[in-house]
Amino acid sequence: MALVPFLPVWPQSATGAGEGHGHWSLRVQAVLASPPRGSARSPGEETRMRITRRGLALLAAPSLASAQAPAWPNRPVRLINPFAPGGPQDVPARFFVEALTPKLGQPLVYDSRAGAGGAVGLQHVAQATDGHSFVITSNAVATLPAIRRNLGFDPFTDLQPVTLVMQSPYTIVVRANGPASFADFLGQARAAPNRLTFGSSGVGASTHLTMALLMQKAGIALTHVPYRGAQLAMTAVLAGDIDAFIGDLSVPLEHIRAGTARCLAVTTTARAPLLPEVPAAAELVPGFASTLWYGLFAAKATPPEAVRRMLAELQALRGGELVQRLSSVGAELLLSGPAPLAERLRAEVPQWRAVVAAAGIEPE
Template structure:
């Protein structure tokens, strides 16, 4: 009797094991439209790679990839939306603002280190220190003027707490200088402010300057990346004169934490051809002074781990409070 029960139990268990995977098998990914969220207003530098991703991925994944803007709170709204998404089909393309928000916003409702899945660094470009053609002749001249007249030499940024403001704050802390910060609402105002003489310099994306440098109306004194920029090879990297100063402007692709690992692997595999140096996207980014990366999850995760504490220190030392 006992033997009969054991056999029956084994038969039932075996049937359960055989049937279980078929019953529990998750539907293939993707099984619905994929959302690519930007936390910024349309028209920013994130639009270029994002729209290439949409056009490239849609036919290859067999589902529409929908690009949408969810701007607000310095990017926090869109980032939080993806961090809290439970559909497994939500992605975020964002700048390195994601690394500074924990320092700037006490009300941040998510932790970028734990509640978003890194997919890949998308691209990296230098920020630059730019002056008028009749301004300081070199980075050394600029730093000497700042040291001789503390608080007199001004720099414009794209807003309080922006990447360009924080880059200037870190420069002051690392170089031991005092600059006058003049915030504007967005990068679009920086060129006009500089050329009209409202500010002595600005810190901004390299793409703002290339046309003016070629026309001879603007001079770039330094770039903030670890190495000199291919678009301006004669311009020094800031760290050549300010030890340890490296502040690249980057964009990254993240996924909501409910996204299955195989989905991230699939997206990376499909995006891989875009990383070729001769791809149209690589060429478009190079025209803007930017380098396409698409290096996978770990470099993005490492970048975030390094920058979150860095910006906490900069914001604390600089007593920076966002507007």
Template sequence: MAPPCCCPDRRCWPGGWRRRCRCGARWCSRPASSRIRGKPEMRLTRRGLLAAPLLATPARAQPRWPSRPVRFVVPFAPGGPVEVPARLIADHLTPRLGQPVVVDLKPGAAGAIGCREVAHATDGHTFLFMTGGIAVLPALQRNPGFDLFQDIVPISLVADTPMAIVVRADSPIRDAADMVARARAKPGGISYGSSGNGSTTHLAWLLLQMRGALECLHVPYRGAGQAVNGLYTGEIDVYMGDLGLLLPHVRDGKFRLLAVTPEARVPLVPEAPAVAEVIPG
């Protein structure tokens, strides 16, 4: 026989297994026959019964998605390597979804401004087009205004493209080995551009400098497009950026390709050495 229950309701059952009284004060027992062997107990409380219809009702009442224009937020300046695929995908999705897909540029703070806008959007129609550089935002900014791991959920990988190092076609830098030799011979003598402080292009070049024992002059721009223009006008000597963005300039004869960043050569440009061939590691 089970011990008497201390609950004021005196609602205790003899024998079987134990459960907590409704008052929560002490343990009482319940008949073993009420338990299904090998299956977890389903406790139908008042709170659970009230929540079930609240969860189910919106699913029945939801309109077909999308019910309004869809927005792709690109957290970078115009002309960069993220805007181009975002617009291509938006153009293809518009007729399939039956709603306009709009690309909205929100540059600034190494992408944090656009990320914050998406993190705070609750309309179910706002998406973020971002690079892998989003992973370093928590390390670069103490309080970016959103929680990267709680507020933003990755959906799909759009593209995986290597980076490339280029110079102007008339640059005295002949190849990647020559660039490394010049940088070591005269620290700070070679200037390189990036799409902004803390950007992927900035961090990639810092890694290159660290592994190659180089010291170059950093010139940050507000976006990859401005950095490419800086190379055109001679404001910088070298630029490392997305191969897809730079390859048309190389094929037009405006830029010369020095190297690509993967460990092995890229089939699209087999003539370009991998950085690992010049700077091991």
């Protein structure tokens, strides 16, 4: 047997120059010659041949792995907003773009794909196969399975939880000359079922379902008036078209401070730091709570190392300006990782299905 030695060489650049890029590649320069016909290899030759083949495989493996698994990201990363521009999710998303683009070495592109209460954008990411698609969504991801028969994706199997992003209370707000307190509001609702009206951001929206849950827990009946967005519902309260507003604290905050609107209660289990004098609804309605939250999900095809990388890079935002921006409108930055987001999804999807069934809301 004739054996010609093999030598490891530096990787070649695109121009043929021999400058390396931090790793070895291997140019195999070995020829294992067959013995003459009819002759047998000696035991020593057999052993050397087995060792040589094993060595070649081991030396070639790193180069093959490197070729098969390029570093992530290797293209722009997409962050999908499943709602119209201008919502609460825009605030953290813009910070994500600014902070992560230089760290990732690729642009983080924020893109709105609104429609069907968030289902269009969520489905778009759920079906993505590029390994570079994420979505920042409200708790609509937990309510949509209850109100849409053919959602087009399964939030448990088609999306990967990355992290809870932020949370804030919903507020129950009336005009300045409306019910004086939450207790007064409940009393009026019990005395005259369906007389009091409330506006939400749409049929089946999380605000609508939150009030449906309140009615079930408090034993009251209110008349629902849906609007195409929270701002329109707030305007209707101020104009006297409806009695109450349910929505994110950031919407009525300036009116509460100006004295033209009154916040009767917040929907979280504890009082809101921004409105410490306002009771939590649970103080008068035990067992009731509902939180507006936003989460970051990845497409199912996203590699685990990409999820870990995104989460690690986001941690730098914990002590910066984003915390102050969110707290100024009553929201709390979380960035708590995949497990709390997955747990919240598991708890809320069946909860909202039960609420919808009890309220008689027909899925679309």
